Amino acid sequence: MLGILRVEDPHQRYAAVRLCSDLPLRRREFHRDDGGWVLPLPRVQLARLEYQLELARHDGTTEVVCDPGNPRRAPGAFGEKSEWWAPGYRLPDWIRAEPADATFERVEIRVLGRTLDIRISSPDEGALPLLVAHDGPEYDNLASLTYYARAMIERGALPPFRVALLPPGERDEWYSASAVYGRSLCHRILPALNATVPVTGRPVGMGASLGALAMLQAQRTWPGTFAGLFMQSGSFFIPRFDRHESGLPRYGRIVRFVRGVLQSRATPEPVPAMMTCGAEEENLHNNRVMASALAAQGYDVRMHEVPDLHNYTSWRDAFDPYLTRLLSGLWPAS
Numbered sequence: 632m633l634g635i636l637r638v639e640d641p642h643q644r645y646a647a648v649r650l651c652s653d654l655p656l657r658r659r660e661f662h663r664d665d666g667g668w669v670l671p672l673p674r675v676q677l678a679r680l681e682y683q684l685e686l687a688r689h690d691g692t693t694e695v696v697c698d699p700g701n702p703r704r705a706p707g708a709f710g711e712k713s714e715w716w717a718p719g720y721r722l723p724d725w726i727r728a729e730p731a732d733a734t735f736e737r738v739e740i741r742v743l744g745r746t747l748d749i750r751i752s753s754p755d756e757g758a759l760p761l762l763v764a765h766d767g768p769e770y771d772n773l774a775s776l777t778y779y780a781r782a783m784i785e786r787g788a789l790p791p792f793r794v795a796l797l798p799p800g801e802r803d804e805w806y807s808a809s810a811v812y813g814r815s816l817c818h819r820i821l822p823a824l825n826a827t828v829p830v831t832g833r834p835v836g837m838g839a840s841l842g843a844l845a846m847l848q849a850q851r852t853w854p855g856t857f858a859g860l861f862m863q864s865g866s867f868f869i870p871r872f873d874r875h876e877s878g879l880p881r882y883g884r885i886v887r888f889v890r891g892v893l894q895s896r897a898t899p900e901p902v903p904a905m906m907t908c909g910a911e912e913e914n915l916h917n918n919r920v921m922a923s924a925l926a927a928q929g930y931d932v933r934m935h936e937v938p939d940l941h942n943y944t945s946w947r948d949a950f951d952p953y954l955t956r957l958l959s960g961l962w963p964a965s
Contacts, residue, residue: 634671635671635672636661636670636672636698636715637668637669637670637700638667638669638698639666639700640667640668641667644688644689645686645687646688647661647687648661648668648685649661650670650682651682652682652683653681653912653913653940654672654680654682654911655913658670675911676910676911677911677939678716678719678720678937678939679720679939679944680715681712681713681714681940681942681944683696683698684698705942705944706772706773706943707773707943708773714944723779723950723951724951725779725783725786726775726782728782730782730784731784731785732754732781733753733780734752734753736751736827736828737749737750738823738824738827740819742819743800743815747797747800748798749795749797749820749823750767750771751793751796751824752777752781752793753828754784754792754793757829758831759790759792759793759829760790760831760835760962761795761824761834761835762794762837763795763821763824763835763836763837764776764796764797764836764842765836765838765842766798766799766840767798768798769799769943770839770946773943773944774946774950777794777796779947779950780792789955789958790962790963790964793828795834797816797820799842803879804881805845806844806845807844808844808845808848808884808889809845810852812845813848813849813853814852817849818853832858833855834857834858835857835859835861835957836861837861837862837863838861838865839946840864840941843860843862843863843864844866844885844888844889846860846862847862847865850900850902854898858961859904859957859960860902860904861905862904862906862907863908863946863949864908864909865918866885866917867889867921868889869889869916869920872916873917875913889917892925895924897928898930901925901929901931902930902931903930903931903961904925904930904932904957905932905933905935905953905954905957906932906935907935907936907937907946907953908934908935909938909939909940909941909942909945910936910939911939913941918934935949
């Protein structure tokens, strides 16, 4: 057993308590126990768990809240959640490190009917390597991406480099293996970045979930654009694993793109790629299949399963060592 969640209820205010979490469980209902409610968690590969509680009152009303008995909170794209830590879980050491200084520059570009306000973290002047992140503002606000970059630079683990934080725009449309968006990324957005700040070499692209899918689509369709890819929990939907996602507006387009990648025997330009995925998340199976396919096509790809689910804290915790390893291989420190 992984552990036990407990909700105190000495005055019996609740008629039922239910766990709200991405963790696939057969039983989510707590049972009464000595003035409270308890739910044993099964033995799974988790170092931490993000969750909320559905509290049902005797008058039939319900509400979903963070756990009032647990002060730990995790930020997320859909709001704050309670955070449970397994024994031995530790925050990444770079979070408390003293980071290198950096300034932020901005560039606005009109793309596909939207004006993108792109922030670029620059730790130094002159030409520097560039990391381009889909869902960039969320990666920065919820996973401290630019703080990580500055900490690695200060530590000497990575050379000075810039980080471009791309806002998602029409996310479900743009990031769903859209050829129109991929063309705009490679032929309009990246040239605008290069015109704003001096860049050395080709950029490295990164993204999570649909953002990872979109980076892979762009890299394969426009070879010569990216030097490497960092993909986290990619939404590489395969019907035998992911039919539950079929309600997404662009599910069919994603499936067709993924099928094309899996059936391809070669690609014009395989690049170094690092993949991470939560050991207990739904995308694990399709990420394993994708990693094997890319390796067979010549990509220098590494896939790492981390003890978490599909969330920004999981992706943050995987930056070091996995993003560090990818970037240090592409950008060796002088």
